[in-house]
Amino acid sequence: MSARHPIIAITGSSGSGTSTIRVAFEHIFRRHGIHAVFVDGDSFHAYNRDAMREAEHQAMVRGENFSHYGPAANLLDRLERLFQQYGATGSGIYRHYVHKADESDQHGVPAGQFSPWRPLPTPSDFLVYEGLHGGVVTDRYHIAEHVDLLLGVTPTINLEWIQKIQRDTRDRGYHKANVTESIVRRMPDYVHYMIPQFSRTDINFQRVPLVDTSNPFIARDIPLDGETMLVIRFRNPREKKVDFPYLLSMIDGSIMSRPNTIVVSGGKMRFAMELILTPWIESLLERKRSVAAMEKH
Secondary structure (H helix, E strand, O other): OOOOOOEEEEEOOOOOOHHHHHHHHHHHHHHHOOOEEEEEHHHHEOOOHHHHHHHHHHHHHHOOOOOOOOHHHEOHHHHHHHHHHHHHHOOOEEOOEOOOHHHHHHHOOOOOOEOOOEEOOOOOOEEEEEEOOOOOEOOOOEHHHHOOEEEEEOOOHHHHHHHHHHHHHHOOOOOHHHHHHHHHHHHHHHHHHHHHHHHOOOEEEEEEEOOOOOOOOOOOOOOOHHHEEEEEEEOOHHHHOOOHHHHHHHOOOOEEEEOOEEEEEHHHHHHHHHHHHHHHHHHHHHHHHHHHHHHHO
């Protein structure tokens, strides 16, 4: 953790909807004049698209489990090094993974490839990571210990699968059968490396459907925001001084389901996120400015 150069990590599995929180942060940063640098977790995959397919095939031949959720398919050493370096100096190196052809011109490489490693833009107020491993801990790596604010995005599993299937087939050009196969293949790593992260998060945002999602593999549409509820769990609300009465008064129809959990309509999702996250960002920013002022003296 770093008071001088804070790191925010949004962690969630593929198709979980982490980009919704990213948009909420972009709005908060714009209002407060904060310059943040965003880093995608896909940048730290170890293989490009073709090499990953070959690695998956070879693992299947050997009878081994292998997926993007597990450490073997990722450069967790580089991710941890980035967090360490940014926390210490506000700098580091990153790259971009190009998912779609319309991104190729921007990054200078074809779809399925990585852009070259390059320095982070400097100076910046925050580093924001969005990906699979923002809170991961293994016997070799402890990514979570470098993060100042850790957020989890965890829709119920069937909804998560619907979102992934719809995104990968519609936006990334994959066949439905291939997406389904990847869901099955990733399950052991999901259990061992994704789920434990959500016990370390400061806040979890879990989208729960109010419509039938019992067979996600035949669903034609992702449930609309108004067809869901958002369950928001705070790990330590007393320490962080979460003002639940204020949140209940501001978010129409919200309720408390447990002493550390508030439930809101899915239609209020982004509003609730911005309302909840703004004081956390302000607190990190105030701490950052206080340390900077002390260093000047």
